[in-house]
Amino acid sequence: MIQYRIEVADVHAHRFLVTLRVDKPQPRQQLSLPVWIPGSYLVREFARHLSPLKARQGTRDVRVTPLDKATWELDTQGSAALTVQYEVYAFDTSVRAAFLNAQRGFFNGTSVFLKAHGFEDLPQAVKITGLPKGWQVATALPAVKVDAKGGGDYLAPDYDALVDHPVEMGHFWRGEFTARGVRHEFVVSGATADLDGQRLLDDTRRICEAQIGFWHGRRKAPFDHYVFMLNVVEDGYGGLEHRQSTALICGRKDVPRVGRTVNKDAYTTLLGLISHEYFHTWNVKRLKPIEFAPYDYTQENHTRMLWFFEGFTSYYDDQFLLRTGLIDAATYLKLLGKTVNQVLATPGRLSYSVGQASFDAWTRYYRPDENTANATVSYYTKGSLVALALDLALRELPASGKAHPSLDGVMQRLWQLARPITQADVAQALADEAGRYPQMLPVKAGTPVVEAWQTLLDKWTEGCDELPLQHLLDRLGVAWSAKAAPLPQQWGVRIQDNSGAAKVQAVMRGGLAEQIGLSAGDELLALDGWRVKKTDDLAAWHDAQRAQALLVNRDQRILTLTVPALNAAAGKAGKPPRVPASTQAATDIVTLALSDVSSAPDKMVRRQAWLQA
Structure with a gap:
């Protein structure tokens, strides 16, 4: 058994004191701290918050030698028990690391518990101590002997379980x-x-x-x-x-x-978050990609399937708010439309597949900058739309028995595998659930059903074509309408209002803003001679019928850019020049609403089954 003692050492200095005991260490015992936490795909270097390690065997000081940024080798001799002590600085307010002040304490095991190499599969005991007066402890770690407030002894079956049980403490x-x-x-x-x-x-x-x-x-x-x-x-x-x-x-x-x-909107967002994280209890924590079995805590764990594990979870989080009656169908379609618009407003969707975005989460999604929208697509939002498209594609197939095929059945088939999965497993589950070809994909006679579904899955997750959502929604009685987006989106620019200044955050590839020379960091000062203090001022002073001067501050230099008049090829008055659809973010906003299906009873039945409030 490996033993840890974690003490609330100094709330004002934000420090936990951790003591690790290994009863019979290996010769040249190695210890390491994870560099990332599962569920958050970025190397975060948690070891930077550890104080120097102090180690002893009995009365003998043990020399500690760092091998890399998060691994240490100890000069252990004989079988005498090894004791290692170190402090952890804890002042990260996020859900990913550790935090401690006079009101609250919190930690994930990946931030505080060194792994004793060679002993990962042994039980890992934890004693939580030093709680300030009145503090409580909350954790799902199995308790062995704790007091009424939760302080005391806990036991995890192995290191993976130890670091997968965060601890909340305080008032x-x-x-x-x-x-x-x-x-x-x-x-x-x-x-x-x-x-x-x-x-x-x-x-x-x-x-x-x-x-x-x-x-x-x-x-x-x-x-x-x-x-x-x-x-x-x-x-x-x-x-x-x-x-x-x-x-x-x-x-x-x-x-x-x-x-x-x-x-209402804010509370719905919170309930959606609760639903999302709870769904992960199955989808990624137990049903997981083969690349995560087991986790390698020393480096990035790449998978091309975050579109499934995060994206499908994002599809189902709001679905369960609908199914439980916490929101109605109109609210659900509003949330769905918001996701559609987020994806359409991302030019990166047209050059970067959601499979590649999954693989590159470590270097792109979790390290956003002014070019992120042009360089990738969110596997959360695009992945949820892949889930939607598959669900609707299944539901338009003829019923097998009492019910139409659905994505629910696919998820349950995958759960029954009781092992880590691959994309091929998803295709097989789709084929088993459908029992036939997907309708929107032309296939040659004799093509195996699973091969047809694999082709469709590859097309939607490894390709960059737009998903046929409008067609699929229409066939289920959901109307898709579009109207002109706010002016900044029409221009292809994202602007942040801050203390009387409108500052460019990002410029979309291929959009009007890029064409006229706007750059991230520019402060918009005036349009057509009129002061711009906030984003809404652009629409107030913009006239699409003639060219206008746009005054910007770039690194304390005043520049004049020209916003062109609407050209003849652009179409309707009141909109800026269009750019090639293959390179631009959408300049329209999509709205989804229920259409009249009273004359199509089969469509009504399938829609009711999907929107099962």
Whole structure:
């Protein structure tokens, strides 16, 4: 057994003190700290927050030699127990690392627990100690002997499990519920005293019950305890999944409060986040890509399937809000339309496949800059649209038995494999669920069904053609309409308003802004002689019928650019010149709405099955 002691050492200096004990170390024992945390695909160099390691065997000091940025070799001799002590600086407010101040403590194991090489598969014991007065502990780690506040001894079966159970501590609100026989805890740190915790519990319970039923029917879930850890801050958003818990962060405006009207859109966003991270309990934590079996904590773990594990999860998160009645069909279509518009506004979708975007998440998605929208596409949003397209393609096929094929059936078939999966497994599950060719893909006679679905899957995940969403939605009774986007999107520019200044964040490839010479970092000063202080001022002073001077500040140099008049080939008045559709971000905004299907009963049945509120 490997033993850790983690102590709240100094809340004002934001430091945990960690002691590691290896009873019978190996000769030249090696220790290492992960450089990344599963679920967040960026090398984050957690070891930079560790103090120098101090090691002893009995009364003998043990020399510690660094081998690389996160690995150390210790000059161990004989079988005497090895004790290693170090401090961890913890002041990362995100869900990915560790945090400690006078009000709250939090840590992921990947930030604080050194791995003892050769002993990864042994049980890993943890003692949590030094809690300030009144602090509580919340974690899904199996407790061995803890006090009423949660301080004391915990035990993980191996190192992977140890670092997959984050720990929340401090003064927080706590509630719990049971969903399909599983005890769920919900802790909220940083909330105001009027938090409507009961509403949060009730709504979360509906999501959990629906998702457990989705994966297991009437069977038991593969866990008996789950913990939601929500940190409420002034402004923030994010989550990170774990096998029996999730760490969440949201803004104060997002949570429900007793006696106050909740911000409906903000609260829906929070529920969507809860739904997303809970769905990951299955899709990526247990059903995972073959490249993640096992995790390599020393370097990037590349896979081309984040479009499935993140994208399909993004499709189902709002689906479960709909299925549980937490939102209605109109709200769901509004959320879906938002995702469609996010993808269409990304020029990178036309040159970078979602499979390649998955592989390059480590260097592109998690390191965004002013060119990211031109250089890649989000595997979250584009992946969710691939899921939508596949679901609708399946649902338009003839029913087999009592129900039409659906993506639900595909997910459940993959779950039954009970092993890490590949893209070929997804294609096979699609073929098994459909039992026939996809309708929109011409195939030669005699082509195996699985080969046809693999071809379609490759086309949508490894190609850059637009997905046939308008066609598929129309066949299910959902109308697709478009109108002109706000002026900055028509120009192909993203602008941030800040303290009376409108500053260019990004310029879209092939758009009007690029053509006239705008660059990221430019401050817009005036259009046609009129002062521009915020983005809305552009529309106020813009006249598409004639050329206009645009005054910009670039590195304290005043430049004059020319916004051209609408040319004859551009079409309707009031819009800037169009650029080739093969290179541009969309200059229209898509709206989705239910259409009248009263004269098409089969279409109505299939639509009702999809929008099963």
